[in-house]
Amino acid sequence: xxxxxxxxxxxxxxxxxxxxxxxxxxxxxxxxxxxxxxxxxxxxxxxxxxxxxxxxxxxxxxxxxxxxxxxxxxxxxxxxxxxxxxxxxxxxxxxxxxxxxxxxxxxxxxx
Numbered sequence: 001x002x003x004x005x006x007x008x009x010x011x012x013x014x015x016x017x018x019x020x021x022x023x024x025x026x027x028x029x030x031x032x033x034x035x036x037x038x039x040x041x042x043x044x045x046x047x048x049x050x051x052x053x054x055x056x057x058x059x060x061x062x063x064x065x066x067x068x069x070x071x072x073x074x075x076x077x078x079x080x081x082x083x084x085x086x087x088x089x090x091x092x093x094x095x096x097x098x099x100x101x102x103x104x105x106x107x108x109x110x111x
Contacts, residue, residue: 007019012046016074017053020106024054024087027104032085039078039101047106051087067095072105074099 004017009067012020019020032038040051055062067074076101077083086092086101096103 001033005049007044007046010046012050016049020050021054021057024050024104024106025057027106028054028058028060028085028087031102031104032060035060037063037081037083038104039063039065039083039096041086041088041092041096042066043089043092045089045091046089047089050106055087063094067092067099 001013003011003019004014005012028038038051038055038060040048040055042048042064052062063077063081065077065083065086067075069077078101084102085104086096087106088096088103089106093103093105
């Protein structure tokens with residue numbers, strides 16, 4: 001079997017990647033249609049790559065967000081950029097919301 005992405009023991013096929021990118025892109029278009037760019041957590045995972053691909057498929061730009069930055073710096077980045085939306089996994093969802101960002105789930109979840 002050919003894999004599109006793998007990280008450690010986690011793998012994803014090209015077909016699975018295509019389906020997930022479509023789902024995420026549709027969520028972006030539904031929830032953040034008017035946004036020019038979307039935040040992407042820098043947590044290393046397969047979803048990070050899928051997020052970037054879905055954002056680009058949606059015709060938008062992405063802004064990497066490292067939630068491990070000091071609070072003041074993170075707040076400054078978000079405020080200066082005008083970032084409102086962030087794609088998240090469950091691991092980063094609470095961190096994003098604590099920064100005032102509206103989260104977009106990866107499978108049909110509501111922000």
